[in-house]
Amino acid sequence: MSNKKTFTLTDNASGESWELPVMHGSLGPDVIDVRKLYAQTGCFTYDPGFTSTGSCESKITYIDGDKGVLLYRGYPIEQLAANSDFMETCYLLLYGELPSAKEKTGFEHDITYHTMIHEQMQTFLRGFRRDAHPMAVMCGMVGALAAFYHDSTDISDPKHRMVSSYRMIAKMPTIAALAYKYNLGQPYVYPKNTHGYAENFLHMLFSNPCEEYVIDPVLAKAMDVILILHADHEQNASTSTVRLAGSSGANPFACISAGIASLWGPAHGGANEAVLEMLEEIGSAKNIPKFIEKAKDKDDPFRLMGFGHRVYKNFDPRARVMREQCHNVLDALGVHDEPLLEIALELEKIALEDPYFIEKKLYPNVDFYSGIIFKAMGIPTTMFTALFAVARTVGWIAQWNEMIEDPSQKIGRPRQLFTGAEQRDYADLSKR
Numbered sequence: 288m289s290n291k292k293t294f295t296l297t298d299n300a301s302g303e304s305w306e307l308p309v310m311h312g313s314l315g316p317d318v319i320d321v322r323k324l325y326a327q328t329g330c331f332t333y334d335p336g337f338t339s340t341g342s343c344e345s346k347i348t349y350i351d352g353d354k355g356v357l358l359y360r361g362y363p364i365e366q367l368a369a370n371s372d373f374m375e376t377c378y379l380l381l382y383g384e385l386p387s388a389k390e391k392t393g394f395e396h397d398i399t400y401h402t403m404i405h406e407q408m409q410t411f412l413r414g415f416r417r418d419a420h421p422m423a424v425m426c427g428m429v430g431a432l433a434a435f436y437h438d439s440t441d442i443s444d445p446k447h448r449m450v451s452s453y454r455m456i457a458k459m460p461t462i463a464a465l466a467y468k469y470n471l472g473q474p475y476v477y478p479k480n481t482h483g484y485a486e487n488f489l490h491m492l493f494s495n496p497c498e499e500y501v502i503d504p505v506l507a508k509a510m511d512v513i514l515i516l517h518a519d520h521e522q523n524a525s526t527s528t529v530r531l532a533g534s535s536g537a538n539p540f541a542c543i544s545a546g547i548a549s550l551w552g553p554a555h556g557g558a559n560e561a562v563l564e565m566l567e568e569i570g571s572a573k574n575i576p577k578f579i580e581k582a583k584d585k586d587d588p589f590r591l592m593g594f595g596h597r598v599y600k601n602f603d604p605r606a607r608v609m610r611e612q613c614h615n616v617l618d619a620l621g622v623h624d625e626p627l628l629e630i631a632l633e634l635e636k637i638a639l640e641d642p643y644f645i646e647k648k649l650y651p652n653v654d655f656y657s658g659i660i661f662k663a664m665g666i667p668t669t670m671f672t673a674l675f676a677v678a679r680t681v682g683w684i685a686q687w688n689e690m691i692e693d694p695s696q697k698i699g700r701p702r703q704l705f706t707g708a709e710q711r712d713y714a715d716l717s718k719r
């Protein structure tokens with residue numbers, strides 16, 4: 288929405304000036320509307336990393352990085368983690384309101400009855416090497432859903448969009464578990480409709496045809512909370528990737544596959560895996576000071592994985608909830624003497640007291656604790672980011688749907704500052 292406030296942009300050389308309209312949302316800073324800037328001034332804006340650029344209008348998730356606030360459709364993440372469950376949170380993100388009891392039951396039923404994947408996808412899976420990274424399998428399998436479910440890829444039809452959205456939320460844990468079982472060389476475990484979403488995921492990861500996995504309610508609760516905490520995070524790299532891919536009219540399965548690819552990077556969802564790799568590299572609590580020094584050294588590219596955040600500059604509210612879950616899981620499993628966990632807890636303590644980390648506002652983020660919980664649960668490191676992808680799918684889908692329904696939506700097409708060669712004539716090979 289625009290208001291009467293404007294910004295004046297002046298070209299000091301010519302003295303010419305332009306009024307730039309200002310828009311304001313329901314929460315958060317005002318934004319300067321630069322949509323007509325090029326037409327009026329002949330200039331583009333320059334903002335690599337989009338640190339000052341809003342790319343869309345959204346009603347889904349709000350973050351106040353200075354205050355450590357994260358709201359899904361207005362509800363604080365702490366309240367959702369304490370009182371809600373992942374299915375209800377999915378409904379909230381997709382539809383904008385918490386469901387009634389009847390709506391909740393109906394939604395859970397619909398998701399549950401979409402959890403199986405087309406049997407032929409198992410043949411497709413067998414084309415991957417056994418040692419393939421689960422995220423590589425996820426990118427491929429989710430993209431391939433468009434080939435198996437092309438009856439729901441007409442993005443102009445709201446029913447198609449709804450069916451493909453439900454399919455992806457329902458099938459993502461099945462695909463992630465399949466990638467894991469394939470890597471292990473174990474048979475694929477079918478989803479079980481009597482289980483809830485988080486329980487079913489644990490069942491598919493840890494049961495096998497010879498032995499049913501007994502689900503510990505503390506672990507199922509922790510998994511559910513992890514899913515809630517990771518469900519959406521406004522315009523982060525993977526969500527922006529999904530929106531950008533979708534802006535061309537690409538089908539939803541292709542868009543979510545693009546989001547998975549973006550999430551894979553160690554600066555984003557890959558950080559939970561990188562945390563564990565870093566803890567292994569540290570090896571012992573006595574080596575922590577050496578690694579802290581490396582992280583502080585400007586000439587050393589090493590960073591403490593699981594610390595810092597682009598938006599949260601005081602604390603990550605998800606990390607606070609996750610820390611609590613982390614202790615619940617460690618207590619339930621009685622794994623306090625696990626060396627990597629000991630290193631993690633010692634590292635957290637030392638970094639929180641170190642002036643460098645305090646000054647730069649680098650706090651443990653959600654991925655620091657999720658890595659520790661997954662490790663304690665017995666989930667292998669390479670699966671960590673795949674679990675993040677399972678949780679974030681609903682956020683990607685809610686944002687993708689919002690974009691398709693936005694009448695002002697255009698194909699995403701950033702501009703550039705060109706610094707390459709100016710126009711020149713082609714020289715024949717003999718003259719070079």
Ligand code: CMC
Pocket residue numbers: 520523553554555556558582583589590591592593594595596597598647649652653654
């Ligand atoms: N260890 C050591 N120094 C750091 C770290 C770190 N983890 N993070 C940032 N810094 C320093 C950085 O060197 C820079 O110092 P200076 O101002 O002297 O140049 C300063 O802090 C600001 O860093 P930045 O790179 O400009 O900050 P950013 O907002 O671009 O990066 C980040 C945010 C998350 C990519 C970064 O903090 C990082 O690489 N952290 C480790 C990876 C990680 O844990 N990522 C998960 C993020 S949470 C999950 C998610 O939402 O995807």
